[in-house]
Amino acid sequence: MSSQRESKADHIRHIMETEGDAVGDNTRGFNDGRYESVAKLEDYEGLKDEAREIKEDAIERLPELIDQVTETIEENGGTVYIADDEADANEYIAEVCAENDAERLVKSKSMTSEEIEVNEHLESRGVDVVETDLGEWVLQLAEEAPSHIVAPAIHKSRAEIAKLFNAYFEPAEELETAEELTMFARKQLGELIQDADVGMTGANFITADSGTMALVTSEGNARKTVAVPETQIAVAGVEKIVPTVEDLQPFIELIGRSGTGQDITSYISLLTPPLDSPTIDFDDPDTPIAGEDDREFHLVLIDNGRLAMREDEELKETLYCIRCSACSNTCANFQSVGGHAFGGETYSGGIATGWEAGVHGLDSAAEFNDLCTGCSRCVEACPVGIDIPWINTVVRDRINTDKEPNMEFLVDGLTPDTETSGPDLQKRLFGNFETLAQMGSAFAPISNWVAQAGPVKQLLERVAGVTDQRDLPAFQRTTLVDWFESRDRIPPIDPDRKVVLYADLYTNYMDVERGKAAVRALEALDVEVLVPSVSGAGRAPLSQGMIDTARTKAERVSDQLGPYVDEGYDVVVIEPSDLAMFRADYDRFLPDEEFEPLADNSYEILEYIYGLVANGADVDQLHVANGTETVAYHSHCQQRTMGLDEYSIEVLNRCGYDVTTSDVECCGMAGSFGYKEQYYELSMDVGSNLEGQLRDADADHVIASGTSCTDQIGDLLDEEPTHVVELIAPR
Amino acid sequence: MSHQIEDTYDQFATEAARYGVGVTEVSPGKVSDAIVERIELPAVGIELPWEDATLPESVETEPTPADIEAAATGVTAASLAIADYGSIVLRSDTDGSEPVSLFNDLHIAVLDRADIVPDMEAAFEWFGDELRESRDSAIIATGPSATADMGALVQGAHGPKQVEVLVVS
Incomplete structure (x- = not known):
């Protein structure tokens, strides 16, 4: 085996051994839930079409909508900052924290904030960042990356989380059940939220007409994160804007069903910041909270490659993605390995190829793009009907094109493709299957004896990475x-x-x-x-x-x-x-x-x-x-x-x-x-x-x-x- | 029309029950008693927006941060309910309805029966006008706070473990 293929195989084997069972149980549970939940809708396909149309229109009019949302939020008393890239966003967020003398920022889960790695940046500036979503908090303590875009810690079993908490906090009585772990986390995080200076959230959607952000959550931490501190920051990709409040409806009905198989999650926050709700100053425990507060709100809209994706006919569809995770849960390969193998720098699952290629570049997408086999099961699961296999194919083609043409003597005659540049030998061999089949048939049965013979199988494995664990197809002399x-x-x-x-x-x-x-x-x-x-x-x-x-x-x-x-x-x-x-x-x-x-x-x-x-x-x-x-x-x-x-x-x-x-x-x-x-x-x-x-x-x-x-x-x-x-x- | 309203109420109660939410119909005069039957003290609350429906004496209606931290129950009004999801809509305000409905283990929501809409489409028609006009915030809450992040479904991850809805008619 080539060393590159060998290390890929080792990595996948390791992930399957250590995380496969937990990921498999969880994703299959979500996927079964999706089928059950969408079946209850009177007009599931109609709702999907509506959602798709709204996204198509919003991305088409994006520059105009960015202007409109900026105007609306400023009118509401908030501030909008459009960040070109990660560094730009992080610098702005750090400045907001510095101006507020912030010592602690509490966060509710946000993949976009993972994309810009804001935690690391703020910590380098002396701000204590606390993830308040239970799954994210577990990962923060364990110093691990999310394995799923919606349920970030699905690769960890209850027993592993208990072991982590018991080792980290050394509680008087060892924690064991899910109930004990949850109540312990609630208490710990509750205290950390009480004296936070800044609350940070993502946004699932932002309406241009009212400046309302929709947050789709279940735990209630996002509500606390925005209710308690005086300063709120929301980090969102520019593609999250939809024109009107009414446009939220199909997404609210589809997102929980498509993702974790819930008809609706516990809380859909429709926040139009700065909020009317009074802040809660736990350092001043005896003054009634009621009254108007001088709240501060910053919306940081992240470009980071998205506006270029909008101009890219093939990647543009990625921007319709609402990050529901349907394409992860429905994917047979993802069910076996999860996002630690089927994922790039930030995003995971089928649509991640588009996101990673767009925001981090082809190298990050190349890490896992092969894991999309094009089976197409995600296409019907996607609530906005993105042709995810096509995006994977296009990115695969671009990764191929990035490489030097492959001039291996053995295969050139067998691979009369019309590629102008270089897919690797393994891809060219399989991609030119027609020629192989024609020759295999013409020389059958000799070709079959030769192909199944030890030396040839070994050569195929060594040169082209064809496993010797399977019998090769037998060609028929008479077609x-x-x-x-x-x-x-x-x-x-x-x-x-x-x-x-x-x-x-x-x-x-x-x-x-x-x-x-x-x-x-x-x-x-x-x-x-x-x-x-x-x-x-x-x-x-x-x-x-x-x-x-x-x-x-x-x-x-x-x-x-x-x-x-x-x-x-x-x-x-x-x-x-x-x-x-x-x-x-x-x-x-x-x-x-x-x-x-x-x-x-x-x-x-x-x-x-x-x-x-x-x-x-x-x-x-x-x-x-x-x-x-x-x-x-x-x-x-x-x-x-x-x-x-x-x-x-x-x-x-x-x-x-x-x-x-x-x-x-x-x-x-x-x-x-x-x-x-x-x-x-x-x-x-x-x-x-x-x-x-x-x-x-x-x-x-x-x-x-x-x-x-x-x-x-x-x-x-x-x-x-x-x-x-x-x-x-x-x- | 009244037949349709009947269906809407029943549907709301059935759907909410799927999340373990108790839904009880009460007359305005009985709201206070119904709250007393369900409440666990200490309790915080926000005065109800209907003249004839009041909170019991035991509910602290001008809560401080200390009250909020100590409270076992929070009582607030709900602005709307969505029948086919069993959801209630909690509007944020300067009185503090949002934290009062959030920090305690039990949330008692009081809802006007006339404010139950059949579906999400009707709810968003209402939200559209309301949010564009008022620039307010609201939560669509369905069942109690929940998480499956610790290896099994647990209620009360950060918010209430139990929700009770009193429908005033």
Whole structure:
């Protein structure tokens, strides 16, 4: 293993061992809560659309809104400071503290203040900074960084927190239960808040029309932080501004549900500072508090790269992020490692790639960007519908571009990509999977013997970082297209439908049997089927951040399939990740007049069969269950995001099978991810959840929809599952 | 319309109960007695904005920082309630309603039944006009203060452990 890959693997292994269990339990709990909570909304999708529109409009008009909010807050009696960068913000905040002779500043949780590292800066100026959010306070005592943007200490168990408190404070009686720990923290922090000079908060949203900040919290520390001291500072990114108070509504309804799965958090503070509420001077305990106080308020709006992100067409969407943490909790890789591996300098989870690239630069994003496998489960979870996998792909491409082209002799012939600069060898190898598959097939079975042979596996591992823990895919000498062409079959004269079955790379070169099954199933339902030779869809290069190469593939596919679509053929796709290219990703690569007909006329194989059966085709032409046959089914991540898993389940039901489905977000293989030696153990850890569910189901058949899922389940169960269509196709 | 109000009240009470919040309907004249039944002393409070609903004698209505620190109960008015979330809206003022509702273990909120709105959309229509006009601050409070940061859900992280709502009709 290269030393870089080895240290990456070591780091991930260490995090999984020390923090994986706590992070897994918490994030999966949040994620399950999200599904339950959003299901209670009458119009969840409508609310998301509304939230998205508000953000699009606000970011579009941001300069104008910054001016408006400044004017409003000054009118209210506060001060607004727009800080260009971290240093600028910290200097201003330190000055405010100095002018107030502040000895202690109390904070409620704020990721933006983590971004500028204001604690360190103030402490160097002699100001005592106290985090009052319980999770943040634990981390401050432990001198650790947050592992999650909303619940910063989820990597710590109750026992670890008890050990920390007992060692740090040496209480007369040892603390043990969550209740004891919470009450102890409440008392300690209560005293620290009582004689604080400055209170600092973040802001989830700021309204330009009234100067109201919305804070989404549960503990009540943010309320105390602003109620007690005379001086309040709020630190917020410029992107937090929304035009009006009414605009807050969809976000208030979505943020808790999307994040921790709460319908609403205990407290939504709608603060329009300087506050009317009297300060509480605990040094003057006997004077009634009522009356008007001369409160001071400073809003520090942080640019720190955000206005440049706004001008960057690809990163701009990041600014819509409301930091709810849905993309972290729904992410299978994040569930295994948390933010200490899946995170950069400040931010963690899927959207962190955009934030880190924008505020800290590509190097910080490069640390963890590979951990986004593009499974797309976060896209539907995101309350503002950010295409998080695309942001990860774009940043991956930029990281690749930052590097010198890779001139390794061994791989150059195998990697005829159109990248102008240098993804590393591992990425180029996987990104050029089409060429590998063509050559592997042409030289099969020799290529398979060679690939599985010890010396070659070792070479692949050493040079390109392909793990030797997995069997490499076996290429078939006779491809699906070859088989189809050599068939002796007269097409039906008056078919019900005409279909082009897309021979994706996996089906055509390796998993030929599922392709044959698809042809048999379609023909049994009176469909005319063609299986022409068509280019790879570009999923492989896209997943490696090789966008130019992916675009070239998209153009080829469009040239090759376009004429069939024009002729009235439907395109049927077996591999869900390729269908997701046709239906979504190609929108970025093809002109509308090419993208739309292809997207509109492409179907997943079981979606298509469902359509045929629902419209009267005879299900008994398929291979139906013999008595009671049980099936354990794992649908593909991208298939679920497209909402297509239901069709497979329904067709199986109609064929008489008793179906149990997995509910894990992703199998963990995700194309090449699980083959990369630095991520192999993580991939297997993610897979272990699926393994448990499939074993518990104890079904007659284990079936899946994607190639990656099939390979992963094969490695997990030591028994290769089949594709849905193989089970139901006539034999 | 009255039917709709009935539904709204029931929905509010049901939703608030999910967070362990007790909701009781009382006539204005009985507010003081209802508070006495629930209160733990010492108690602090802010005079209620309705003429016929008053606080009991035992509630200190001009609290000092020492009173706030010592109080077991705080009694304040709520300006609005949001039925489908079981939330109440606590408005900050120069009397000190915000700290009085926050520092103690028990918060008793008194609400006018006419101020229950059905949903968040209606609440934000109200907030929009109110906040633009008054530039005031308010808290949407749902259930007691809570945290899961110490390894399990605990109520009363920084704010009240228990909330009781008296609905005046």
